[in-house]
Amino acid sequence: MDDGMNGFNSGFVYRTTVDAAGAGSSVLAFHVARYRHSGERAWRAAIDAGRVLVNGRRAEPEQQLAAGDALEFHRAPWREPDAPESFDVAFEDDDVLVVVKPANLQVLPAGPFSSRTLLELVRRSDSSRAEAAPAHRLGRGTSGLIAFGKTALGRSALARQLRELTLGKTYLAWVEGARLPPSFAARQPITRVPHGPLTIHAAAAHGRPSWTRVRVLRRAGERALVAAQPITGRPDQIRIHLAAAGAPIVGDPLFGPGGVPKSDVPPGTGGYLLHAAALSFTHPRSGARVRLKSSPDWLVGVPQSRVAS
Structure with missing residues (x-):
């Protein structure tokens, strides 16, 4: 499968909505607690780079979240592991x-x-x-x-x-x-x-x-x-x-x-x-x-x- 230039895909946008449990948390704390595959340093870097949006606008690490806020994480393109290409x-x-x-x-x-x-x-x-x-x-x-x-x-x-x-x-x-x-x-x-x-x-x-x-x-x-x-x-x-x-x-x-x-x-x-x-x-x-x-x-x-x- 052709994933694009140099074998990289086109990236991906992960979307979620803040629930009552997440209300009051900062953007940084919410992502660190919810998505534990990455630590505080990695999430802060992603937020500072503008890859996390709140209600369509660039987020700040200490910005407080409210229930119902729409979050987007724009993951940069990456090279995916090999996988079968037919069925x-x-x-x-x-x-x-x-x-x-x-x-x-x-x-x-x-x-x-x-x-x-x-x-x-x-x-x-x-x-x-x-x-x-x-x-x-x-x-x-x-x-x-x-x-x-x-x-x-x-x-x-x-x-x-x-x-x-x-x-x-x-x-x-x-x-x-x-x-x-x-x-x-x-x-x-x-x-x-x-x-x-x-x-x-x-x-x-x-x-x-x-x-x-x-x-x-x-x-x-x-x-x-x-x-x-x-x-x-x-x-x-x-x-x-x-x-x-x-x-x-x-x-x-x-x-x-x-x-x-x-x-x-x-x-x-x-x-x-x-x-x-x-x-x-x-x-x-x-x-x-x-x-x-x-x-x-x-x-x-x-x-x-x-x-x-």
């Missing part, structure tokens, strides 16, 4: 597009990625996809099926099905799970927890209710191939629930026993074997049920020795 199409018509996302491709702009995202790849690939928006999310390291609404009808219908839990999703995962029962329901609550200067989602007793159905498809020594159906949709839910069940996904560098972080690797670090293998939805125009399947490349390396009963 396969599983289904497409005037209203809906379903693609197979490769692993290590972020869906939406965040962190070090702005132009090297699935959203930008899809929108640039064809004029009919210029307003396409994903109905759900896949982690950067997760591969597989993801649905986009191309029209207002497609976007609203898919969003409604996601809310009503009628957008069916099944994932395949290769796990360290010799002792898993044939099937079970994982229900560990999930919430945000500190992770270095950032926060991530992880299992926690005080978290939001979460539910994943898991079924063992095949066992091979100390590992198993499982099908996981997330009923709720918390970030990293399947990775968290499988780790909490004592069956972390092979190659997962982040989640360990209990469904909590086992290392300080950044969120989004890939290498784990998780694939969105089946997707079903009611078509927004015809009303027909659409069912799609996809097989991960890594499945060919999974031993065929014993199928679970």
Whole structure:
């Protein structure tokens, strides 16, 4: 993908609105507390350089904020990490597009990625996809099926099905799970927890209710191939629930026993074997049920020795 001169993107504008909790804070204090990836010195330099605006006007570091103030941070162009530059199409018509996302491709702009995202790849690939928006999310390291609404009808219908839990999703995962029962329901609550200067989602007793159905498809020594159906949709839910069940996904560098972080690797670090293998939805125009399947490349390396009963 051509990101512009010398491989740099065009920068990005981050927007937020000051809430009641942030009212009364200075511009500098608000950004230091809210965006902990950068310290006070870096934020002061950005504000002094005119890259932070309040209600469309250049901000001062000690300027006091009020609830409802509109903030903009104009990030300078930067060179993004390498990422896959293509995708396969599983289904497409005037209203809906379903693609197979490769692993290590972020869906939406965040962190070090702005132009090297699935959203930008899809929108640039064809004029009919210029307003396409994903109905759900896949982690950067997760591969597989993801649905986009191309029209207002497609976007609203898919969003409604996601809310009503009628957008069916099944994932395949290769796990360290010799002792898993044939099937079970994982229900560990999930919430945000500190992770270095950032926060991530992880299992926690005080978290939001979460539910994943898991079924063992095949066992091979100390590992198993499982099908996981997330009923709720918390970030990293399947990775968290499988780790909490004592069956972390092979190659997962982040989640360990209990469904909590086992290392300080950044969120989004890939290498784990998780694939969105089946997707079903009611078509927004015809009303027909659409069912799609996809097989991960890594499945060919999974031993065929014993199928679970």
